[in-house]
Amino acid sequence: MSLAVRVIPCLDVAAGRVVKGVNFRDLRDMGDPVELAHHYTEQGADEITFLDVTATVDERATTYDMVRRTAEEIFVPLTVGGGVRSVDDVDRLLSVGADKIGVNSAAIARPGLIDEIAAKFGNQVIVLSLDITRSPDAASGFIVTTHGGRTQTSLDALEWAKEATERGAGELLVNSIDADGTRDGFDLELVRKVREVAAVPIIASGGAGEAEDFPPAIGAGADAVLAASVFHSGHLTVGDVKQALKQAGVEVR
Known part of the structure; x- marks a missing residue:
């Protein structure tokens, strides 16, 4: 029996506030992260993801x-x-309450970081965050980017996904x-x-507009769906997404 699909609101945080843009640009203030996390939990969110999009030392x-x-x-x-x-x-x-940790740029710069985290805390703690764009420079047609999509690496997205899971990433x-x-x-x-190329759970992210957009992502192979702007704007609730998934025959929690 397959596991139930998870619906995950994502809070992109900058300077302690939730922000959202288009293609990672023109960020707008969307509210207080703690309040929004609580609100989405009450709606039935299965997990909450925080991504500190301007993670500099002074904001740590x-x-x-x-x-x-x-x-x-x-909870x-x-x-x-x-x-x-x-x-x-x-x-x-982890000591202040996180359950899983997303890694991206630092793992690209030093892939051994994934091995180190997995060895100390277990694979289930590591979520490798892949910011991917289409590119003719990659054999697969997809290339990994950093800095919110502004900087292209030389990494083929599929090769990196495969390597990262082999090193110990528990989720993509x-x-x-x-x-x-x-x-x-x-x-x-x-x-x-x-x-x-990956045997670990996949979270699909980027592009959700209507409740009907979510079931096809599961059909394509995702184990969870993540969205931000459709939830922050009030256009959709977590319940709307779960209802659409149920109607498509997808098991949800």
Whole structure:
């Protein structure tokens, strides 16, 4: 029996506030992260994801405090990513209430970080965040980016997804930079291709616009669906998404 599909609101946080843009640009203030996390939990969210999109050293203290306050408010798993560069960073975030840790740029710069985190805390703690864009420079047609999609790496997205899971990443957050914030639907081809190379759970992210956009992402191979702007704007609730999934024959919690 397959596990129930998870619906995950994502809070992109900058300077202690939730923000949202299109294609990772033109960020707008969407509210207080602790209040929003509580609100989505009440709607039935299965998990909450925090991504610190401007994770600089001087905002680290803000992030730890925010994670602690949120963990006290909610009773579902909390994933925190952004600026995680070491095992010590992971240790501290877990100690203030995070359940899983998202890694991205630091793992690209030093892939051994994934091995180190997995060895100390277990694979289930690591969510590898993949910001992916279409590119003719990659054999698969998909390339990994950093800095909110602004900087292309030389990494083929599928090769990196495969390597990262072999190193110990327990889950992949597959975010389409091209679809991000557009509300035109998930990049189903991208989800399918990652599914072919990765045996760990996949979270589809980027592009959700209507409740009907979510079931196809599961059909393409995702184990969970993540969205931000459709929830923050009030256009959809977590319940709306779960209802659409149920109607499509997908098991939800």
